[in-house]
Amino acid sequence: MNFCESLNAAWQQADSMLCVGLDPDPARLPAHLAGSPDAILAFCREIADATAPFACAFKPQIAYFAAARAEDQLEALIAHLHAAHPGKPVILDAKRGDIGATAEQYAREAFERYGADAVTVNPYMGFDSIEPWLAHRDRGVFLLCRTSNPGGSDLQALEVGGERLFERVARLAAGPWNTSGQLGLVVGATFPAELARVRELAGAMPLLVPGIGAQGGDIEATVRAGGRRLLVNSSRAILYASRGEDFARAAADAARATRDALRAAAARL
Amino acid sequence: MNFCESLNAAWQQADSMLCVGLDPDPARLPAHLAGSPDAILAFCREIADATAPFACAFKPQIAYFAAARAEDQLEALIAHLHAAHPGKPVILDAKRGDIGATAEQYAREAFERYGADAVTVNPYMGFDSIEPWLAHRDRGVFLLCRTSNPGGSDLQALEVGGERLFERVARLAAGPWNTSGQLGLVVGATFPAELARVRELAGAMPLLVPGIGAQGGDIEATVRAGGRRLLVNSSRAILYASRGEDFARAAADAARATRDALRAAAARL
Numbered sequence: 001m002n003f004c005e006s007l008n009a010a011w012q013q014a015d016s017m018l019c020v021g022l023d024p025d026p027a028r029l030p031a032h033l034a035g036s037p038d039a040i041l042a043f044c045r046e047i048a049d050a051t052a053p054f055a056c057a058f059k060p061q062i063a064y065f066a067a068a069r070a071e072d073q074l075e076a077l078i079a080h081l082h083a084a085h086p087g088k089p090v091i092l093d094a095k096r097g098d099i100g101a102t103a104e105q106y107a108r109e110a111f112e113r114y115g116a117d118a119v120t121v122n123p124y125m126g127f128d129s130i131e132p133w134l135a136h137r138d139r140g141v142f143l144l145c146r147t148s149n150p151g152g153s154d155l156q157a158l159e160v161g162g163e164r165l166f167e168r169v170a171r172l173a174a175g176p177w178n179t180s181g182q183l184g185l186v187v188g189a190t191f192p193a194e195l196a197r198v199r200e201l202a203g204a205m206p207l208l209v210p211g212i213g214a215q216g217g218d219i220e221a222t223v224r225a226g227g228r229r230l231l232v233n234s235s236r237a238i239l240y241a242s243r244g245e246d247f248a249r250a251a252a253d254a255a256r257a258t259r260d261a262l263r264a265a266a267a268r269l
Numbered sequence: 270m271n272f273c274e275s276l277n278a279a280w281q282q283a284d285s286m287l288c289v290g291l292d293p294d295p296a297r298l299p300a301h302l303a304g305s306p307d308a309i310l311a312f313c314r315e316i317a318d319a320t321a322p323f324a325c326a327f328k329p330q331i332a333y334f335a336a337a338r339a340e341d342q343l344e345a346l347i348a349h350l351h352a353a354h355p356g357k358p359v360i361l362d363a364k365r366g367d368i369g370a371t372a373e374q375y376a377r378e379a380f381e382r383y384g385a386d387a388v389t390v391n392p393y394m395g396f397d398s399i400e401p402w403l404a405h406r407d408r409g410v411f412l413l414c415r416t417s418n419p420g421g422s423d424l425q426a427l428e429v430g431g432e433r434l435f436e437r438v439a440r441l442a443a444g445p446w447n448t449s450g451q452l453g454l455v456v457g458a459t460f461p462a463e464l465a466r467v468r469e470l471a472g473a474m475p476l477l478v479p480g481i482g483a484q485g486g487d488i489e490a491t492v493r494a495g496g497r498r499l500l501v502n503s504s505r506a507i508l509y510a511s512r513g514e515d516f517a518r519a520a521a522d523a524a525r526a527t528r529d530a531l532r533a534a535a536a537r538l
Contacts, residue, residue: 066340095365
């Protein structure tokens, strides 16, 4: 089964477009977990188990693990996600991008070491920096296209031959670069008009959409712009819904509410 | 001492523009080291110690360590480089790029965990993805500008308002983005005319130049185009000069030859 088929099955089975982002900031962990040697793993595992009924996928952000010297906890987390929640893809948010020989090593890191089902990749270095990822035929690759941060406009919104840079990335990703149907795109929820434009260019390609919740993107506008083939990511609004001992239940409540809002918006399409 | 001052001192003290790239491919290690549990560290340490007399800086590529589950060896390597070769900056080649909150974590990884003196960063997500790195005032940040790989042209050579995208990146990095003098640029040796153009735009900013050696860039053309404020990186041509037990001596010979060729080219400026 290739990544797009897995994702189709995950959407259908969960009846949800919610992707739960696992960005464990050590400074924001529940007080009763802080200090334990595998606090990050324990926190993410409880969040994942509590939110799984409402999610179609998980997206751990590797930076939080790397900064905390906790690669072993990331390995254990992804192994747990696969074992406890089969059928829900794990997207490793790493935003790597390097020349071919180095990209091969990064692909080994993401797909072999961590066993991720998909990754995020930066397109600035062009197609030969993306190709080594695609050699892993059953995995998916989400290219950064229009990112959710304010500075995303600095380069991505520049005009290149009658279209903006992010439109060119979308066009390349939907066309010549998508040699094997493994590509998706990352498009922020904070720019719904641009999300709609990417959807026009990208056809049925899956879009990973960060930016709702803490970053301010609107669910209704996101679904209207992007349609049904979305992985709408929420991280901080779920992870830090409570810092008390009830953090997992609070996270589940936040995930359910987001799942429901996404469903309601999709029903109005 | 800020990073540019450190780099000025390193250039002067070493009288060399050579940066030795430490990209330890497990498949290409000397036969007698392969299989030992810290083979990567032992290999890189011997290469560094042998080539240090000819180098002004070192550039470990994190992908090779991460793919091999060898972050601890990267920590030990950088600690060794600082202890054994003080005054030679260590540039962690990581090409990270993410939204502010995540970039903070990546900066902690590179500067606090690994103790790197500088890093490489991808500019696609714009200035707010670069800013958190600059909060570490004594460190340097090399932004990808014109990369050495063929696909580097796919996006970087696109016209944006009368200049190419990499020229825009150079102009931003030399101007509004360089709020604290910590920025440098990555420009491949494989495109000397474009290196010359970046030098025009970037003034005296340090340029990290990969692409000589295995990637085919020419030393003479590189120095003519880029001038003296260059970190000219060579990885594979030095690391794999021999796979026998004489690998460190062969690496030293290759490093000396490259250093000498760089000096000769600079003398003709």
